[in-house]
Structures are given as C-alpha cells and as structure tokens.
Amino acid sequence: MIYAANFKTNHTRKSTENYIEDLQRKLVDKNEEDRVFIFPPLTALDAYEGDFTIGAQNAYPVESGAYTGEVGVEQLAEFNINTILIGHSERRDILGESQEVVAKKFAFFKEQGFEIIYCIGESLEIREQGLEAVMEHLVSQFEGIDTTYENFMVAYEPIWAIGTGRTASVEEITMTHDALKKVVDKPLLYGGSVKGANIAQIAAIDNVDGVLVGGASLKTETFLELVLH
Numbered sequence: 001m002i003y004a005a006n007f008k009t010n011h012t013r014k015s016t017e018n019y020i021e022d023l024q025r026k027l028v029d030k031n032e033e034d035r036v037f038i039f040p041p042l043t044a045l046d047a048y049e050g051d052f053t054i055g056a057q058n059a060y061p062v063e064s065g066a067y068t069g070e071v072g073v074e075q076l077a078e079f080n081i082n083t084i085l086i087g088h089s090e091r092r093d094i095l096g097e098s099q100e101v102v103a104k105k106f107a108f109f110k111e112q113g114f115e116i117i118y119c120i121g122e123s124l125e126i127r128e129q130g131l132e133a134v135m136e137h138l139v140s141q142f143e144g145i146d147t148t149y150e151n152f153m154v155a156y157e158p159i160w161a162i163g164t165g166r167t168a169s170v171e172e173i174t175m176t177h178d179a180l181k182k183v184v185d186k187p188l189l190y191g192g193s194v195k196g197a198n199i200a201q202i203a204a205i206d207n208v209d210g211v212l213v214g215g216a217s218l219k220t221e222t223f224l225e226l227v228l229h
C-alpha cells in the first residue's frame, strides 16, 4: 500500500519538522513494502531523510526564471525533491488550472524524471449522473497526459468526498477503480475523507493500491492509524 499525506495549506516549517521526527520514529513498525509520501507546504520543504518520500504539492514547470510567486525545479532540487502532486482538484477548481496547464506540468515534470501523483476526480453533480458520466469526466482528465510514463500513479479523489467526511462507498470506489484500471494500468490511490474508521474497508478493495489523505494526515497519530492499520 501507498500512504500519501497532503498537508495542503497546513503546518509550518517547525511543525513539519516535529511531525517528521515523530513519524520517522514510529514508521519502524510499518510493512516494509508499504510506501509513505509526505507533501508539506512548499515553505516546509527540506532534505529530510527517512523511510518516506517528501514531495511538492505544486511547482511551476520551469527550471527557474521570471515567474513571480512560483518555484521551479531549481528550488526543489535544493532539497532533493523529485516527487510532485499534479492535477489536484483544489488547484484545478480554486486556483484555476485548466487541463491544458495540468498537462503541461505533467509533460515537464515527466521530462525531469519526477515521480508524479496525478489527481483526478468528479463533482457531485457528475457523480449523480452515474458511473458512465463519471468515467467520461475522469477519462477527459487524462487529455494530454502520457499514461505510459513509468514513474507515475493516479489518485482518484471525488471532489464531493474531499474534506466533507463523506467517503465514497466501497461499491463506488470498487466500480470506479475497476474502470480506471482498464484506462490506465498504474498504481491507483483513493482520496476523500480517508480516516482510521474506514481505512480497513478501503484498503481491502482490490484495485486500491493506496490512499491520498488530507485531514487525517495532519497529526502523526491519525496518519499512523492508517499506515499501521
């Protein structure tokens, strides 16, 4: 299993340092084959070493240059960061990233050899139209994406399940992941209100290879409930 913590706009540099120190101590108990990723805010990036991978929640698809407010590969390289989240629904919907922009980022970071967690997900309005409409939407989020890239995985995060406490049902996750595996044969994470109370059920689903976690990743205790479940 893959366990990825997305801090979003939470934690400081200091609290991230404390978090990682505490987490690392307790990760000795995890299954050896499981992988843990942590995506802190950009200001908290550092060259941490341990049984986990630190990634960037976002970056601009350049080495360096005149892009006020952005960071490029040069800034990430300072901390040996070569893992990135691309296409998160918050960046698509709140920060206005179009599929074209998302695809451009994907192509750039692929070229750089980054490990990419590529996020897709549908709104409640689309989910209510049924699986066919959901799949049509999810497939459209692969437009311009090289799904043969060897160093990437997909995170399916239904927007209506993010931060709402309303997880997709086992049946919804099963059917969506089964259909997605036929479209892209890559590790497939589920995200959306994953927590201690539902991890066993979700992790037991055949085509769930991991989870991408927001709220429950913010404290080491609640994240470890997932990793060590």
Ligand code: 13P
Pocket: 006, 088, 157, 161, 162, 163, 164, 165, 191, 192, 193, 194, 212, 213, 214, 215, 216
């Ligand atoms: P929550 O776990 O808070 O629902 O967030 C999910 C998410 O968006 C992770 O990227």
